[in-house]
Amino acid sequence: MTSAPTAWDRARLALSLLAIDPDGLGGIWMRARAGVSRDRFVAALASAFPKTDIHRLHPAISDDQLFGGVDLTATLDAGQTVMSRGILNDDGSVLLLTMAERSEEDFAAKICHALDRRSQIVIALDEGLEEEAVPGRLSSRLAFHIDFDGLTHRDCLAFEVDADALEIAQRNLARIAIPAEMITDTTTVAARLGIADPRAALFTLRAARALTALKRGDVITNETLADVMQFVLGPRAMQWPEAAEEPETQADQQPQEETETESNLPENEILPLQDVYLDTIAASLPADVLDRLKSRQQTAGRATGSGAGEKRKGNRRGRPKPSRRGRLGSAARVDLVATLRAAAPWQKMRRDAPFAPDKAVHVRASDIRLKQFEDHSDRLLIFVVDASGSAALARLAEAKGAIELLLAEAYARRDHVALIAFRGESADLMLPPTRSLVQTKRRLASLPGGGGTPLAAGLEAALSLAASTKSKGLTPTIALLTDGRANIALDGNANRTEAVEDAQKMAQLIRAKQTPALVIDTGMRPTASLKDLAQDLDATYLPLPRADAHRVSQAVEAVLE
Amino acid sequence: MTQPFPFSAIVGQDDMKRAMILTAVDPTIGGVLVFGDRGTGKSTAVRALAALLPPIKAVKGCPYNSEDLHECPDPEILEDTKIVEKPTPVVDLPLGVTEDRVVGALDIEQALTQGKKQFEPGLLARAHRGYLYIDEVNLLEDHVVDLLLDVAVSGENVVEREGLSIRHAAKFVLVGSGNPEEGELRPQLLDRFGLSVEVTSPEDIKTRIEVIRRRDAYETDNKAFMRRWRGEDTKLRKRILTGRERLASVKADGSILEECAKLCIALGSDGLRGELTLLRAARALAAFEGADAVTRDHLRLVAPSALSHRLRRDPLDEAGSTTRVKRAVEEVLA
Known part of the structure; x- marks a missing residue:
């Protein structure tokens, strides 16, 4: 490798290493669009694993196919039990996961269990765009993460893995020991890259061993380790390593742990080497890595946020969709009428077929139609309204007007609405989530004003409402209307500084929960502190003095989209 | 399949290991919930613990893990009535599991091919006298979790449906694990x-x-590694078994009960389950450590794991509930 290795070179190497030590490395996670390069890679799989079967799995595969069991349709037809053998019971085989980015958590958990038994290896083909990704539990169990982004088919020549070389390497593998200081180095480097999962360090060591075996070496060299770190640890890096901090913390820990000091090398000799490793990894990271790291964290957050609410894929409830062809499975409902209708045209032919069993209706597996439902998660707009003296006097009426406008739109979108008002010392849920426009209007009109501004309490109430409704499958959005002069702290004390601090903390909590929000400033003049609060919330800030009702509704629309 | 990782070889994670050992000493404590990041050894610990425990004696081929023939709810299906030794069962509950698979249902195969009504025991039956492990319990559907907890508390599974009526013992220790970032568990x-x-x-x-x-070392030189830790594991197993025997004789006097109550009141935990679990866990710990009576030290050690999940959430307290419990323990047991 004279020039910088491309993703394609890495993929080739990863495949060889995986074939040498399948138990220790788990598999490959490959982000690639369908195309020539991916097809060539998949074609090469057979040469790397000549003795094993390669099973193609898609995320919607049924449990029967995975775990085996009674093949119901075949049993019905044959009149005697027909068992099917599950793919996951085929020890030693390769699982090729197509469309891995569509994997649901439960599917990923099943595959992970197979990986944990060390019985199978997984090649996850991920065609995902930014927001979709393979579930973390699965990708963390695969040693190699490779991104084919930007590869043209000219870079990717078809290849075959040299089976003889692999066999020799497999035989040599057990003789190569992993030296203790390499364990130390790898773990430290992983920690400084912000990788919490201990699997990453393990994978690095195992891959280094496999690479040494492939090169027919007897000892793992530092160069080999550095090479491997590049492509095992590099893609997992969560933070840019900060070199200055680490030595101090290590020195701090020294005295506490006399019992466990086993490292036989002095710390200051290890560190430069670790820095060399870090530099190598840094060199291999693309230039825009910081942006990517950031976006990765965001995607991760978003993915978890949708887990409870938005993505609600029910196959039992919701708006019925046309039934589709499918297999019998525990999670599906058979659309009986559609199934019979599909079977009807064939009845005569099937009855007349030789050796046809004597049955009134002949139904074959291909006739089965399953019911499908589409269940949209409902949106919930939580209004958090400041009804304190300062706001009430100034613009409460106008704020009410803006809310009514939003209400009308929410009604048109069939969104749920909830209303929280804060005044005096606390916040009250004036209206639990509802779709009733009339009720909301009535409550709003009778909203009393006056007293202090317990902004933090209002946000707290919004947060708990958002959390509880999220678990019921709603997708909450918080709309805060206030003039921003928080003066009552969360404990009810009239302390302006504390009140502002509490509100800030609350806002950060709401942001941590990934709840979208919108701040509408109802003060006479735009308030700077409220702008900061909006930033803490990661919310759109909208000063009402300059915004007419139309712009408010546009802003809300933008946040909801 | 290789042997599971030895329990005593798990580095650190003392709270988790202690909690699991306590449930092995006294299964009535009622399950452990382990919340944490990926790759912290949650599933390793569960499997390791089960491997550590002594094998159970059960009727050969009995899907209900019955201790003797009288216990088996459906003796007709047995081909052999010999009592054999089985490893302590650990049943994995996959996500997306249906209620039928959990509680058991009509055996469709038998019904179709022979027209016989035959009950096919579910995962609860298989977990009897062992462990039921749910990875990602927070992603499991609520009604399944409800059902599991019900059975875990009552120790009996009752199925009444499709013209079947069957009840069988299902005493198991429920171990749930999950990553709180991926969804929270309902407080109930x-x-x-x-x-x-x-x-x-x-x-x-x-x-x-x-x-x-x-x-x-475990992966590359398995045999040597297992040999290295076998002694430790055996020691631990003996302590657990002695603990089980001693459990009934461990005393808890009035002052300890009072401390339990005080602690729960100070923390404002709802219901009496907190006190009961705290006492049971402390007693199990005392038995495990070979003490004759429960002391404040025992309470202090088990209080965080017995109470931290029973507190009302305080969103502004960033320290987390475990710290709150520790603080309260310092104050009450000062």
Whole structure:
């Protein structure tokens, strides 16, 4: 490798290493669009694993196919039990996961269990765009993460893995020991890259061993380790390593742990080497890595946020969709009428077929139609309204007007609405989530004003409402209307500084929960502190003095989209 | 399949290990909930613990793990009535599991091919006298979790449907694990787990290196590694077994009960389950440690895992509930 290795070179190497030590490395996670390069890679799989079967799995595969069991349709037809053998019971085989980015958590958990038994290896083909990704539990169990982004088919020549070389390497593998200081180095480097999962360090060591075996070496060299770190640890890096901090913390820990000091090398000799490793990894990271790291964290957050609410894929409830062809499975409902209708045209032919069993209706597996439902998660707009003296006097009426406008739109979108008002010392849920426009209007009109501004309490109430409704499958959005002069702290004390601090903390909590929000400033003049609060919330800030009702509704629309 | 990782070789994570040992000493404590990051050894610990425990004696081929023939709810299906030794069962509950698979249902195969009504026992039957492990319990559907907790508390599974009526013993220790970032568990469900522990990735480099080192030794030189830890595991097993025998004789006097109540009141935990679990866990710990009576030290050690999941959430307290419990323990047991 004279020039910088491309993703394609890495993929080739990863495949060889995986074939040498399948138990220790788990598999490959490959982000690639369908195309020539991916097809060539998949074609090469057979040469790397000549003795094993390669099973193609898609995320919607049924449990029967995975775990085996009674093949119901075949049993019905044959009149005697027909068992099917599950793919996951085929020890030693390769699982090729197509469309891995569509994997649901439960599917990923099943595959992970197979990986944990060390019985199978997984090649996850991920065609995902930014927001979709393979579930973390699965990708963390695969040693190699490779991104084919930007590869043209000219870079990717078809290849075959040299089976003889692999066999020799497999035989040599057990003789190569992993030296203790390499364990130390790898773990430290992983920690400084912000990788919490201990699997990453393990994978690095195992891959280094496999690479040494492939090169027919007897000892793992530092160069080999550095090479491997590049492509095992590099893609997992969560933070840019900060070199200055680490030595101090290590020195701090020294005295506490006399019992466990086993490292036989002095710390200051290890560190430069670790820095060399870090530099190598840094060199291999693309230039825009910081942006990517950031976006990765965001995607991760978003993915978890949708887990409870938005993505609600029910196959039992919701708006019925046309039934589709499918297999019998525990999670599906058979659309009986559609199934019979599909079977009807064939009845005569099937009855007349030789050796046809004597049955009134002949139904074959291909006739089965399953019911499908589409269940949209409902949106919930939580209004958090400041009804304190300062706001009430100034613009409460106008704020009410803006809310009514939003209400009308929410009604048109069939969104749920909830209303929280804060005044005096606390916040009250004036209206639990509802779709009733009339009720909301009535409550709003009778909203009393006056007293202090317990902004933090209002946000707290919004947060708990958002959390509880999220678990019921709603997708909450918080709309805060206030003039921003928080003066009552969360404990009810009239302390302006504390009140502002509490509100800030609350806002950060709401942001941590990934709840979208919108701040509408109802003060006479735009308030700077409220702008900061909006930033803490990661919310759109909208000063009402300059915004007419139309712009408010546009802003809300933008946040909801 | 290789042997599971030895329990005593797990580095750190003392809270989790203690909680699991306590449920092995006294299964009535009622399950452990382990919340934490990926790769912190949650599933390793469960499997390791089951491998550590002595084998159970059961009727050969009985899907209900019955101790003797009278216990088996459906003796007709047995081909053999011999009593054999089985390893302590650990049943994995996959996500997306249906209620039928959990509680058992009509055996469709038998019904179709022979027209016989035959009950096919579910996962609950298989977990009897062992462990039921749910990875990602927070992603499991609520009604399934409800059902599991019900059975875990009553120790009996009752099925009445499709013209079947069957009841069988299902006494198991429920171990749930999950990553709180991927969704939270409803408070009602939280409360019904006996103990809860939070695990985090080890922060300091030394511990992390030790984790990697042992794991590597386990994978590359399995035999030597297992031999190295066998002694420790055997010692631990003996302590657990002695603990079980001593459990009934461990005393808890009035002052200890009072402390339990005071602690729960100070923390404002709802219901009496907190006190009961706290007492049971402390007693199990005393038995495990060979003490004759429960002391304040025992309470102090088990209080965080017995109570931290029963508190009302305070969103502004960033320290987390475990710290709150520790604070209260300092005050009450000062």
